[in-house]
Amino acid sequence: MPEKAKDYHRGSSRKAWQTSKLSSNGEFSNDPIVGSATTSTSKVVATTIPREGLDDDDAYPVLSLMTVARLVSNVVHEVNSPLGTAMSSSQTALRFLPPQFPPQLATCIERTISSVGHASDAVRSLVRFCCPDRSLLQAFDLRDVIRFTVLVAQSSESDKLCAIDLQLPPVPSVVLGNPIAIHMVIATLVWNAKESGASRVCVEIVPHADKYEICIVSNPLNNISLDTSPALTSPSEELWEDVHGMARQDWICQIVREHGGELAHVRRPDHTVDAYLRLPRDRQEVA
Amino acid sequence: MHDKKKLLAADDNPDNLQNFRDILEDEYSIVTTTNGLDTIHAAVLFRPDIILLDVTMPGVNGLETCKKLRSLRTLKSSHIILVSARAMPYEQKAGMCAGADVYVTKPFDEIELRSTIRRLLARTYAGSDVVQLATANRKACPGERTPEAVPL
Numbered sequence: 001m002p003e004k005a006k007d008y009h010r011g012s013s014r015k016a017w018q019t020s021k022l023s024s025n026g027e028f029s030n031d032p033i034v035g036s037a038t039t040s041t042s043k044v045v046a047t048t049i050p051r052e053g054l055d056d057d058d059a060y061p062v063l064s065l066m067t068v069a070r071l072v073s074n075v076v077h078e079v080n081s082p083l084g085t086a087m088s089s090s091q092t093a094l095r096f097l098p099p100q101f102p103p104q105l106a107t108c109i110e111r112t113i114s115s116v117g118h119a120s121d122a123v124r125s126l127v128r129f130c131c132p133d134r135s136l137l138q139a140f141d142l143r144d145v146i147r148f149t150v151l152v153a154q155s156s157e158s159d160k161l162c163a164i165d166l167q168l169p170p171v172p173s174v175v176l177g178n179p180i181a182i183h184m185v186i187a188t189l190v191w192n193a194k195e196s197g198a199s200r201v202c203v204e205i206v207p208h209a210d211k212y213e214i215c216i217v218s219n220p221l222n223n224i225s226l227d228t229s230p231a232l233t234s235p236s237e238e239l240w241e242d243v244h245g246m247a248r249q250d251w252i253c254q255i256v257r258e259h260g261g262e263l264a265h266v267r268r269p270d271h272t273v274d275a276y277l278r279l280p281r282d283r284q285e286v287a
Numbered sequence: 288m289h290d291k292k293k294l295l296a297a298d299d300n301p302d303n304l305q306n307f308r309d310i311l312e313d314e315y316s317i318v319t320t321t322n323g324l325d326t327i328h329a330a331v332l333f334r335p336d337i338i339l340l341d342v343t344m345p346g347v348n349g350l351e352t353c354k355k356l357r358s359l360r361t362l363k364s365s366h367i368i369l370v371s372a373r374a375m376p377y378e379q380k381a382g383m384c385a386g387a388d389v390y391v392t393k394p395f396d397e398i399e400l401r402s403t404i405r406r407l408l409a410r411t412y413a414g415s416d417v418v419q420l421a422t423a424n425r426k427a428c429p430g431e432r433t434p435e436a437v438p439l
Binding site for chain 2: 072073076077084088089096116120123130
């Protein structure tokens with residue numbers, strides 16, 4: 001077993017590093033611990049991408065999308081709040097307007113209401129633009145999202161105390177959905193694995209016939225006992241601060257569910273925890 | 288003369304609370320609060336038929352408040368309407384997952400708000416399944432702890 005693998009496993013056999021071990025011949029076998037068989041037909045050479053090898057350009061499409069979505073969410077909130085007050089106040093003013101007031105005043109208020117309505121329509125269009133119907137969701141490469149997530153997770157010096165290794169297949173791992181939302185899910189898992197005291201975290205994509213499995217392996221999760229391990233998927237305050245006011249904990253499951261995926265974790269006897277995010281492949285890619 | 292139905296409005300912006308009063312005071316007996324904790328206390332004491340709840344509030348936010356209110360047996364027949372400037376679809380879904388009956392996005396038309404409240408009340412007094420609907424909404428949302436699922 002490679003030195004790195006020993007760091008993770010302390011002598012136990014672990015899926016992520018089995019993959020690493022098998023990468024020389026490019027074949028997977030059944031995982032004896034988790035018990036989920038990876039398909040032998042999907043031959044993928046798992047490679048560890050060095051941190052230095054990551055280019056900001058790789059993450060640019062996802063970064064720009066994420067920035068736009070966050071910006072829109074906040075702008076919509078900031079615009080809708082005063083619009084709401086203006087609309088309600090104007091309607092109330094119109095209702096309480098005594099008959100002896102000049103008709104021009106009523107016309108002015110009606111014009112205000114109409115303008116607020118137009119502004120509100122514009123905001124709705126913006127929301128529709130950013131959150132299209134599911135049928136219009138885009139196909140994206142999971143690898144880009146994961147690379148971007150790692151870039152964000154290692155953006156400061158203190159973040160680099162915990163090494164993050166990537167094992168990504170050389171071919172695109174295409175799923176259909178919202179890359180920003182998936183980034184938030186993966187980032188949450190990685191963040192919490194890091195913050196739990198792990199010295200290394202491994203993020204790996206394991207392709208299956210009909211889905212991709214994103215494994216987030218961290219060892220050791222020193223601060224997570226069996227009782228507190230739910231924290232593994234509790235969204236990080238730091239990560240979710242700009243969605244203040246929402247029920248953050250519901251979002252992770254909701255996002256995964258909306259993508260037809262599932263989230264699971266395995267607790268090992270050695271107190272290590274693996275998180276698994278499974279997302280269906282894009283049907284066109286399967287076809 | 289019939290008794291007015293009771294309405295509890297929670298919003299951290301006093302202007303919005305005044306607007307609620309202006310719009311609804313003629314039809315409903317209104318109590319207002321400006322944060323989540325006060326809302327929970329007021330709801331237990333006041334037992335409102337309708338709760339208008341802002342999402343973004345200091346301290347305990349609207350969604351947490353909504354969840355808490357839904358967990359209280361004494362408020363099972365109360366209807367919760369989340370009124371928020373947050374308009375993204377996933378934000379609305381989060382609101383429904385928290386147990387709201389309706390999610391109204393600002394700016395709203397006062398006629399729309401009035402009719403929404405009346406509709407909810409009418410369904411209650413017609414013995415409809417509003418409560419069941421809200422329960423179904425919550426069940427359709429993830430978050431229940433199961434041995435297999437990741438507990439959130």
